[in-house]
Amino acid sequence: MQDRNIALLGFMGTGKSTVAQILAQRLGRSVLEMDAVLEQRAGKPISAIFAAEGEPYFRQMERTLIQELAQQRGLVISCGGGVVLNPENVRDLSATGLVVCLTAAPEIILHRVAAATHRPLLEGGDKAKKILELLAKRQPLYDAVPHRIDTSTRTPAEIADLILALFSQPAPAARKN
Numbered sequence: 001m002q003d004r005n006i007a008l009l010g011f012m013g014t015g016k017s018t019v020a021q022i023l024a025q026r027l028g029r030s031v032l033e034m035d036a037v038l039e040q041r042a043g044k045p046i047s048a049i050f051a052a053e054g055e056p057y058f059r060q061m062e063r064t065l066i067q068e069l070a071q072q073r074g075l076v077i078s079c080g081g082g083v084v085l086n087p088e089n090v091r092d093l094s095a096t097g098l099v100v101c102l103t104a105a106p107e108i109i110l111h112r113v114a115a116a117t118h119r120p121l122l123e124g125g126d127k128a129k130k131i132l133e134l135l136a137k138r139q140p141l142y143d144a145v146p147h148r149i150d151t152s153t154r155t156p157a158e159i160a161d162l163i164l165a166l167f168s169q170p171a172p173a174a175r176k177n
């Protein structure tokens with residue numbers, strides 16, 4: 001079995017963590033949950049990092065972690081939803097692994113994140129409005145990821161099957177430039 005990484009991208013509430021767990025189980029790997037690693041490094045929850053240090057600081061933490069992960073192999077990486085904001089993150093993850101962007105309809109995302117309070121970008125106001133605004137800004141970035149899977153009406157196991165089918169195909173040759 002190949003040792004390429006699998007990295008799941010996508011907006012909050014698209015199912016990255018759940019699907020990553022299934023993939024890891026099927027491949028006999030463990031999941032690397034980026035947000036959990038960053039919380040551990042900072043010694044505080046994501047919302048506290050945003051509040052104390054600000055979003056640019058958090059994005060730099062993400063960037064540093066991606067650079068480290070892109071040196072490793074055999075990982076199933078569940079990325080934070082904002083990883084696409086820096087195209088270099090997507091480029092680095094793609095260089096050493098299969099990158100798949102999970103998507104979902106805005107109303108499904110709202111339903112999935114409604115009860116949670118740990119996502120600073122969705123707190124303090126109308127969640128539905130925040131989701132639509134953020135999605136509108138980021139849509140071109142998510143759309144630019146070659147492999148995308150809509151999770152709105154599929155079960156996590158079905159999504160994992162689709163990703164494993166992609167993963168079983170040979171990796172594209174590395175680009176020279």
Ligand code: S3P
Nearest residue numbers: 011012035046080081082119120
């Ligand atoms: C964020 C998504 C979150 C977390 C942070 C910012 C984003 O991760 O990294 O709250 O900018 O979309 P999840 O997508 O795992 O919720």
